[in-house]
Amino acid sequence: MSDEKITPLIMPKWGLSMKEGKLSDWLIEEGTNIAVGDEIMEVETDKIANVVEAADPGLLRRRVATAGETYPVRALLGVLASEDISDADVDAFIEAFEMPVIEDDDDAEAAPLYEFAETSVGRLRYAVRGNEGPVVLLIHGFGGDLDNWLFNIDALATSAKVYALDLPGHGQSTKQLAGADLSGLATAVLAFMDTVGVESAHLVGHSVGGGVAATMAFDAPDRVLSLSLISSAGLGREINSQYIDGFVNSVSRRELKPVLINLFADSKLVSRSLIDDLLKYKRIDGVQGALESLSAALFADGEQKTILTEKISSLDVKTLVVWGAVDEIIPASHAQSLENADVQVIQGAGHMVQMEQASQVNDLIKEHIAG
Amino acid sequence: MSKNPFPLSKDDLLIAYRMMKTIREFEERLHVDFGRGEIPGFVHLYAGEEASAVGIMMHLNDQDQIASNHRGHGHCIAKGVDVKEMMAEIYGKVSGSCRGKGGSMHIADLSKGMMGANGILGAGSPLACGAGLAAQKLGHNGIGMSFTGDGASNQGTFLESLNLAAVWNLPVIFVVENNGYAESTSVDWAVAVDSYVDRAAGFGLPGVTVDGTEFFAVYEAAGELIKRAREGGGPSLLECKMIRFFGHFEGDAQTYKAEGENEYNRKHHDCLKIFRAHVTKAGVLSDEELDAIDTQVLALIDAAVEEAISAPLPTADDLTTDVYVSY
């Protein structure tokens, strides 16, 4: 068998807690030649539904998996092989492929999904992946949590040690805010770095997390190796205040869903479990107060209060700016506000560009950090 | 004026008299107006029993909570509920104590310590235990008081409450206003023990029986039991033997009563007359002072009725409000 010419298509592992996924639909027929980045299938997990892009090029010889069925992570879904491979060899490959079983919760080998750091600003939850290479720190935005990096953390961890944390007031971190503005949040992230022993890191911030990263670069320039600002706050006045108010004030699924649709170019990505998870977060004691304080401090009177463009331009820090072209929360025009930055606007993506066009964003960040 | 031989100051005696007289005139007026068909529903009048409500309530403050019953107007007035609002309530007006939604049997004002009149006999006793429990847990020295008649003293709720209050040592006093009739049925027939003191003893708590037509007897007995409860001495039972001038409800022909019973009682056992005799004989209050109160009370009741009649009715919007705090 010439295995090197046969490439399996497998059920992806979208970070952290994913154990299995449902193949919602095939987007390509057998016999199609695919290129890297082509949309090949739709997969749905208990967290999110998304399109899977091809990681390898090739000719789709066989669709092994059936649409509508659920498969464990790394299960064989299809086979890529050039025309000169015989059907018998493809069959043999499928036959020999070791189907994984769904990982058990108490699998001793499994790294803990999350850890907690007792920092000077309180208990912060984080995830850490990878061992080799530079340290990358992922900072989510307003109302988000470390799961916003579901499609990024493992990909980035192939060449870096990647931390993602829940900011104070978010996820499973303390709901006490040391300060509700960008400086307060920046102080918390620096405290986190102290606790986990990270001297300096490449910061990747999404939305308000971008504002936090930039503030850190200004407040503690020695500790910031580079900035990747994704759909970032702090680069202009405009902000969708209806979204902010809707997010803060919604208490039911029916109220929250139309608000969340603003986050994505493809509204189908707002799944039931995404809404449920956010409602579960919003119900926790202290969250409502934290969101109200943050929203008042960051976005009073319908616009962003803190503009960081001049500050960032004055810094000697390598900066990547990534934006979804159809961002409904912070306009993509803000991407052009920094003079010396590498600016990338991605078509067909909204505010959650790192989820919607994960592989493009991952490649950009990797290049940025490597370069 | 002579030296005051009573346990109340002259001012307090005037307050007590004004309260009793207000209850009396409130009820007498309702009797007349109900007969004229001006009052919706049905009413149970407290006339004749005033010394009990006032003799007890003179010891209480707004933090003390009472749970009343169907015959609750006297308890409400003695506990400080606004008389005009009560009258408007009985007329079913939106300006009433309960915005016209409760009526005669459900007047309440928790801010005054009036947990509510109650249409379910015996239901107030557990609620009064709750008031006593709240006082105990919140650490203030308020008390709970349960008012039942001799009839409701046979309810399981009442009897269970005696035990619960004793077991938890609650600051609660169970007042049995024994007017001799459970609706039409005689207490002698319907209550098997001879004395409520015995019934209390059966539940392990002290009981006292007083002549409920004698304001000062009620006042002194209640005072001791209330002091005991406030000091952590626990629950007790106070039986006030008294006279109901009217029937169980208005329209009751009262054929179960003896011939001439009401007339005899009004002549010889009217607690207001007895009170007046005591205080004037002792020379502490004069007839002129008391007559002046009578005139003022009559004017108040007239004004209450007039205002109630002219007050606006509830609207359709009121039908569905105040079912829940939020829903």
Add this chain to the structure above:
Amino acid sequence: MARTLSFKDAVNEAIDQEMTRDPTVIMMGEDIVGGTGSPGEADAWGGVLGVTKGLYAKHGDRLMDTPLSESAYIGAAIGAATCGLRPIAELMFLDFLGVCFDQMYNQAAKFRYMFGGKAETPVTIRAMVGGGFRAAAQHSQMLTPIITHVPGLKVVCPSNAYDAKGLLIQSIRDNDPVIFCEHKNLYAHEVDVPEESYAIPFGEANIAREGTDATIVAYGLMVHRATEAAENLAKDGIDCEVIDLRTLSPIDMDTVYESVESTGRLICVDEANPRCSIASDVTASVTQEIFSSLKAAPQLVTAPHTPVPFSPVLEDLYIPSAEQVADAVRKTMAT
């Protein structure tokens, strides 16, 4: 942080956290401490099934055993609620409703309305409901329809530990009287439950399973039967949505309407007896409000119009099964 917790432990944790947060929260009930005044262990039971075990050690006299006098102590809890406390009273089994119902439906439920909006009665009455324990006719009933009928009461019946904790915390914080129904057959059932306190708002149904072909409405244990039926039907290509009502008063009919408008088929599952049940209530509302959305006659799957039998074979026939639910769904699919 999330970890799995049983329904029973979630109830315990909710009470513990609320008692810690708010000093006016107290709790009373028969044997909820257990052994008060007895020569042996104080805190011997922690409730007849151990739900409140350990709370006495933490909160002391704020948990109170009561005499066997439901009228008196349920009434006392209600009275105390109008006087500044936030009591939780445990009515061991909702079947004991008969000996204290007056305090619930004539007193607690009516104060606010009949006193013209002046009263607040923030009392929570916890009670076990439902069958499957071989406990026969007086300890197994699903009497939710009776209490749901009463204006002024709120009625909660969670299907899992996450909801139980959040809804119980909401019940305790709520300013109206709440009857919190705990299905005794779910006590051991575990799901992820955050360690932090959180409150789930009332009147917000949960979509336990999304589907496009038929809408199954259920609450309590029946959510699990409905979900089991839905999984089985999925193998035959029938895709059911399962709605967990969570609270019966207030009830989230909007979520039911939204679902039936897209599926066109309604199956209501209720462990209660059929007449004047939650199932018949939901069905009536759907037929009145969105009749034209229906592609088939709504189906009701309930217990029969009998008391709950003792013999296991009979009780298993009494409680609606996943097979009955699936049959009812198929019936709607046939038209």
